[in-house]
Amino acid sequence: MKITRVEAIPFAIPYVKPLRFASGEVHVANHVLVRVHTDTGVVGVAEAPPRPFTYGETQDGIITVIDTIFAPAIVGLTLLEREVVASRLARTIGNPAAKSAVDMAIWDALGKTLDLPVGDMLGGFTDRMRVSHMLGFAEPAKMVAEAEKMVDTYGIRTFKVKVGRHPVGLDTAVVRALRERFCDEIELYVDGNRGWTAAESARAMKEMSDLDLLFAEELCDAADVMGRRWLVERLDVPFIADESVPTPADVTREILGRSATAISIKTARTGFTTSRRTHHLAEGLGIPVVMGNQIDGQVGTACALAFGSAFELTSRYAGELSNFLDMSDDLLTEPLQIRDGHLHRSTAPGIGFEIDPDKLERYRTDN
Ligand code: MUC
Ligand code: MG
Numbered sequence: 001m002k003i004t005r006v007e008a009i010p011f012a013i014p015y016v017k018p019l020r021f022a023s024g025e026v027h028v029a030n031h032v033l034v035r036v037h038t039d040t041g042v043v044g045v046a047e048a049p050p051r052p053f054t055y056g057e058t059q060d061g062i063i064t065v066i067d068t069i070f071a072p073a074i075v076g077l078t079l080l081e082r083e084v085v086a087s088r089l090a091r092t093i094g095n096p097a098a099k100s101a102v103d104m105a106i107w108d109a110l111g112k113t114l115d116l117p118v119g120d121m122l123g124g125f126t127d128r129m130r131v132s133h134m135l136g137f138a139e140p141a142k143m144v145a146e147a148e149k150m151v152d153t154y155g156i157r158t159f160k161v162k163v164g165r166h167p168v169g170l171d172t173a174v175v176r177a178l179r180e181r182f183c184d185e186i187e188l189y190v191d192g193n194r195g196w197t198a199a200e201s202a203r204a205m206k207e208m209s210d211l212d213l214l215f216a217e218e219l220c221d222a223a224d225v226m227g228r229r230w231l232v233e234r235l236d237v238p239f240i241a242d243e244s245v246p247t248p249a250d251v252t253r254e255i256l257g258r259s260a261t262a263i264s265i266k267t268a269r270t271g272f273t274t275s276r277r278t279h280h281l282a283e284g285l286g287i288p289v290v291m292g293n294q295i296d297g298q299v300g301t302a303c304a305l306a307f308g309s310a311f312e313l314t315s316r317y318a319g320e321l322s323n324f325l326d327m328s329d330d331l332l333t334e335p336l337q338i339r340d341g342h343l344h345r346s347t348a349p350g351i352g353f354e355i356d357p358d359k360l361e362r363y364r365t366d367n
Pocket of ligand 2: 191193217218242243264292
């Protein structure tokens with residue numbers, strides 16, 4: 001059960017439809033596949049998506065920090081020493097996606113070694129999650145057409161609408177068009193990725209007060225400390241902190257400081273080990289949790305599904321598990337299938353996916 005080697009492999013898979021939002025846009029999945037090798041021949045796998053606009057990480061940076069700092073720090077430890085791994089990784093500041101991929105690959109290797117699914121090892125609450133689809137910036141008619149396709153093809157009935165543009169009417173028109181088209185057939189919430197000021201957010205939310213929104217997420221920057229408190233106090237829906245809560249300490253600060261009333265857990269930035277801490281903290285604080293998406297590929301989505309389905313609190317709301325649908329291809333031997341609006345987690349040992357060696361060969365960029 002000893003870790004013998006950690007590999008960080010860059011790959012690039014283009015998006016068919018780029019995702020655009022207030023803090024950036026993604027055209028190509030330039031991710032890093034992380035493989036943790038062990039002395040028994042078992043290999044654990046996970047992926048790290050670089051998100052410079054959210055955490056400052058780049059593809060090259062993720063590979064370098066894993067190759068030069070994380071791998072030497074953990075080679076020789078066993079798969080059971082996950083808290084030792086966490087403590088050694090924590091000596092380096094930041095780098096959440098790189099740390100998380102290493103952590104989840106270790107869990108994958110442990111599950112494969114023990115012949116157990118990671119979702120069961122983490123909590124085993126359910127075997128499925130409802131799926132929420134993220135609608136990136138486009139014309140209202142295009143966003144409605146995309147939602148129609150998601151409802152008809154995949155049975156998805158929860159949508160997170162990206163907002164944060166100027167004038168705010170650009171976005172409120174989209175949300176209104178969606179509500180008018182689907183009436184109470186769908187759940188709707190909005191995510192501003194810090195694009196608006198607190199005052200703009202308040203105005204937009206007032207304009208949408210008759211549209212039955214489920215949540216509002218990160219509409220303005222948490223650095224606008226008093227502005228955000230002022231906004232959150234005025235809202236009559238939970239305000240989700242996403243990029244402002246990359247660590248459990250951030251969750252405590254934002255929630256006790258009243259700048260948020262709900263959180264997004266993303267396994268891409270807190271892995272399984274820290275996501276578990278964040279989950280327990282959220283349970284103790286009594287706040288809603290939504291499983292978020294870091295614009296993950298299918299490997300990352302399988303990780304979010306394994307974690308989200310493990311607990312009651314993380315599987316209560318639909319999880320954001322469909323961004324991979326916008327990619328032109330992926331790395332798995334058996335693609336994830338969304339049916340009737342749900343993703344079912346695999347019962348295979350580990351996180352529950354296999355990498356197709358031909359696909360990895362085609363998309364890796366280091367050969
Ligand atoms: C989201 O929920 O914000 C876009 C930026 C990011 O950090 O994550 C995605 C989705
Ligand atoms: Mg968000």
